[in-house]
Each structure stands twice: as structure tokens, then as C-alpha cells.
Amino acid sequence: MAEVLVYVDHVDGTVRKSTLELLTLARRIGEPVAVALGNGAADTATVLAEHGAVKVLTHDAPEYAEYLVVPKVDALQAAVEAVSPAAVLVPSSDEGKEIAARLALRIGSGLITDAVDLEAGDEGPVATQSVFAAAYSTKSRVCKGVPVITVKPNSAAVEATTAAGTVEALPVAFSEKATGTKVTGRTPRESTERPELTEAAIVVSGGRGVGSADDFALIETLADSLGAAVGASRAAVDAGWYPHTNQIGQTGKTVSPQLYIAAGISGAIQHRAGMQTSRTIVAINKDAEAPIFELADYGVVGDLFDVVPALTEQIKVRKG
Known part of the structure; x- marks a missing residue:
């Protein structure tokens, strides 16, 4: 052979x-x-x-x-x-x-x-x-x-x-x-103990609907309860709420996890290009007409500030 x-x-x-x-x-x-x-x-x-x-x-x-x-x-x-x-x-x-x-x-x-x-x-x-x-x-x-x-x-x-x-x-x-091209210095990334974004089996991402950098703590807490990586849409990154290294989409990283949770992400084609091959997609958005629901296997129409904490709590309870 x-x-x-x-x-x-x-x-x-x-x-x-x-x-x-x-x-x-x-x-x-x-x-x-x-x-x-x-x-x-x-x-x-x-x-x-x-x-x-x-x-x-x-x-x-x-x-x-x-x-x-x-x-x-x-x-x-x-x-x-x-x-x-x-x-x-x-x-x-x-x-x-x-x-x-x-x-x-x-x-x-x-x-x-x-x-x-x-x-x-x-x-x-x-x-x-x-x-x-x-x-x-x-x-x-x-x-x-x-x-x-x-x-x-x-x-x-x-x-x-x-x-x-x-x-x-x-x-x-x-x-x-x-x-021809020499490395002149290296700065290690701050360790979060979360899995590498492109290799993670589960990814939890936040978008414009998260509203601020401080409120991304909700996304991080949910991700940590699942042992997941944290992603962000371009809108969230452009707003300065999360690092570009975590951006998912056409101008960011491409992920293909077993489970992808999108919270407050409308589902523009540029974002979909980076996560559309995920095995199971769950969308949380208060706009029932958001394009992300066309792609999602499971959709929750609701305010992420209500849904995400409740989901996190249920995960923690079921994990014991």
C-alpha cells in the first residue's frame, strides 16, 4: 500500500x-x-x-x-x-x-x-x-x-x-x-484553560445581541459549564467586545464542532461561512425572523439574558 x-x-x-x-x-x-x-x-x-x-x-x-x-x-x-x-x-x-x-x-x-x-x-x-x-x-x-x-x-x-x-x-x-524571515519575539497568549477554538467539540459564540464586553461573561460561563471554546461574531469583535482571535466567519476562523451554540447572532452569510458545517447548531435570538434560525437544528426565541443563565444553571444541575 x-x-x-x-x-x-x-x-x-x-x-x-x-x-x-x-x-x-x-x-x-x-x-x-x-x-x-x-x-x-x-x-x-x-x-x-x-x-x-x-x-x-x-x-x-x-x-x-x-x-x-x-x-x-x-x-x-x-x-x-x-x-x-x-x-x-x-x-x-x-x-x-x-x-x-x-x-x-x-x-x-x-x-x-x-x-x-x-x-x-x-x-x-x-x-x-x-x-x-x-x-x-x-x-x-x-x-x-x-x-x-x-x-x-x-x-x-x-x-x-x-x-x-x-x-x-x-x-x-x-x-x-x-x-529569510526571522522571528524576533513571541508573546504567549493568556491561558483560559478552554480548548482551542478550531479543535473544540463544543463552541459557544456571542454576537451583537450580547451588548457589551462585560456581558460576554454570560457566554464564557455557559461555555465553561460545557467545557467549550468561546467564539464571537464579527460585529462583536469590531465593537471591541472580544478578541479577533476568537472571531468566527469568513474573515475569522472556521469551526466544525459537534455542537455550536449561537447567542445573539443574527446569522449573516459571513458568519455562517465559518460555522455552517457544525454537526448540531443551537440558536438563541429574540428576533424570530433572524437568518440564523434557517440554519439551526434547534432554535430558542427569547432574550439571551434570560435564556443563557437558565441554560447554564440547568447544565450545572444535570452535571451534579
Whole structure:
């Protein structure tokens, strides 16, 4: 069976959920070979093997931390040349899509971004994408070179299965462009102990109807009762009520959780583009004609200042 390269998104050896999803999808089209780079790369091997990686290619060098993107592209290109894979899978983060695009250009291959599913095909992997604000689904395949495909988080349920996970050092020669853009400083985000927005199984979002930055505490309390991430509409972000890093929509992040709760969000097409593929959508809005209700699986017509606290209290009671 052909091998499939999976780029490992990890933080000092802690593998992100999106990578485990990629390993699950990779097994549908071949044998997953993981590529782990940077500090802690070797520490990822156990988890990757438990989720189907037959081989783990590792390489650590200061360039991965000190410079942007290009060193990782150099490493993935080296992996492609060493393995001759059937496809290369990369998480659909901002960095992941830049890495994938640069790699596809380097190796003369086609690129598919933001896939939500993968299946084997007679002429290569077939990717499913949600397009035009998830109004349509398309199936595509790369016609030239090794397919490079980025996959949205939460597109597949993680399925553990044990594989060899043999660790091998990946020889990498950095290009002259690898040191073109240097990282001059880092500021860690304030930890909220909430899950990463794009990886969360549950997301609770607030919009213009929340009314103020202080009242976003209602949204946060509901999210914390569910172990959820907190999102915001563009209107709420533009008003300065919540950080742009939490914005969901066409000009923000795309999420696809099992449960999405929208409170005080009208449901403009730009917002829908970022959450329409959620498994179950619950809308809370006092305007019965709000467009969000067209999309919702469950709708509550009511004032969020009454509904959200009552919902939070019921969740706490039922959790005991």
C-alpha cells in the first residue's frame, strides 16, 4: 500500500488533535508516515504510533523555531523525495495552508485546501470540500504530481489503531530562503484553560445581541459549564467586545464542532461561512425572523439574558 505523509502539528512533543484526525483520514488512502519537526519531535512517536503511523520521520534544528515557514517546507520537500508518497496531508491552519501551498509549488503538484473528507480513488485520493459558505459540497482530485491536501479540524473522528511507529531521522538541507524571515519575539497568549477554538467539540459564540464586553461573561460561563471554546461574531469583535482571535466567519476562523451554540447572532452569510458545517447548531435570538434560525437544528426565541443563565444553571444541575 502506498505511503501518505502527514505533517505533525505539535507543541514541544504534545500532538494536536487535528494531526490525529489526519492520521485517521490517511489510513483510508494508504499507510500514514508522520513528519515531526522541531523541539520534542521524537517525543511524538508513541502517540503517533497509537494512531496508525507506520513510520515517524523526525528532525530537530533551531531554524524551525527561529524562522518562519520555509524551514518546514524544506523538511517536507525532503520527506517527499525520500518517501515518494501518494499524498501529503497538512492541517488547515493559517501556517499549514502556507506550508502546503509553498510545498505544492516546489514539487510541481496540485493543491486542495480545506478538505472535510478524503477517500481513495482509482486515480488518486478524492477530497470533499464545503464551498460557497457550505452551500455546496464538491469532490476534487489532484491531476498533477503528488497531491498536497489541507484538511479542516474536526473533519473526522479520531480512531486509534496501533502501528509500528518506527522512528527514523530525516536528513534535511535547508535552502538559502530558510532564513529569510526571522522571528524576533513571541508573546504567549493568556491561558483560559478552554480548548482551542478550531479543535473544540463544543463552541459557544456571542454576537451583537450580547451588548457589551462585560456581558460576554454570560457566554464564557455557559461555555465553561460545557467545557467549550468561546467564539464571537464579527460585529462583536469590531465593537471591541472580544478578541479577533476568537472571531468566527469568513474573515475569522472556521469551526466544525459537534455542537455550536449561537447567542445573539443574527446569522449573516459571513458568519455562517465559518460555522455552517457544525454537526448540531443551537440558536438563541429574540428576533424570530433572524437568518440564523434557517440554519439551526434547534432554535430558542427569547432574550439571551434570560435564556443563557437558565441554560447554564440547568447544565450545572444535570452535571451534579
